[in-house]
Amino acid sequence: MVLSKMGLKNVICVELIEFLPLVSRANPHNLSLSDRAFDVAFTGHLMAALYPLRNAEEIDRTVRKGGVCVVVVDECGEEEVKEIVRLFRRSQLLSSSDVTLNGRR
Numbered sequence: 001m002v003l004s005k006m007g008l009k010n011v012i013c014v015e016l017i018e019f020l021p022l023v024s025r026a027n028p029h030n031l032s033l034s035d036r037a038f039d040v041a042f043t044g045h046l047m048a049a050l051y052p053l054r055n056a057e058e059i060d061r062t063v064r065k066g067g068v069c070v071v072v073v074d075e076c077g078e079e080e081v082k083e084i085v086r087l088f089r090r091s092q093l094l095s096s097s098d099v100t101l102n103g104r105r
Contacts (some may be wrong), residue, residue, distance in 0.1 A: 008040075012079040016073040029054040056087035063091075076099070 001022055003011045012033075014026035019055060026032065028043075029051050041059045049055040059069050069091055075098075085093045 005041075012038075028058060031058045031062060033062050035061055036067075037062050039064060039067045040070065042070040042072075043065070046071050046087075047063070047073050053087050054085075060088050060090040068094075 013023045014028060016024050016027070016029065017023070018024065018025035028045075028049060041063045042060065043055070043073075046052055046055055063069055069088060073084065076084075081093075081096050
């Protein structure tokens with residue numbers, strides 16, 4: 001909803017649990033979406049995924065060349081960031097930042 005209110009068009013949210021009209025039920029490990037369908041993909045649950053590598057592969061597959069993958073994880077160090085980056089075989093790290101969300105780092 002926030003992304004739509006920011007002016008992004010055709011925002012699609014998928015999750016294992018449906019929450020209509022905002023969230024459609026889909027398996028993040030096997031998305032029934034076209035290759036290169038999105039300009040931006042966002043996940044806040046990559047490391048909680050049953051199969052993080054498979055989830056990252058689907059994000060990589062569905063984001064167009066030149067698009068952006070945004071991955072939010074709990075506090076982690078430089079080595080953990082490198083591990084996450086290695087999951088994204090078609091992408092490259094543009095930047096990483098320490099931010100505080102809801103009082104958590």
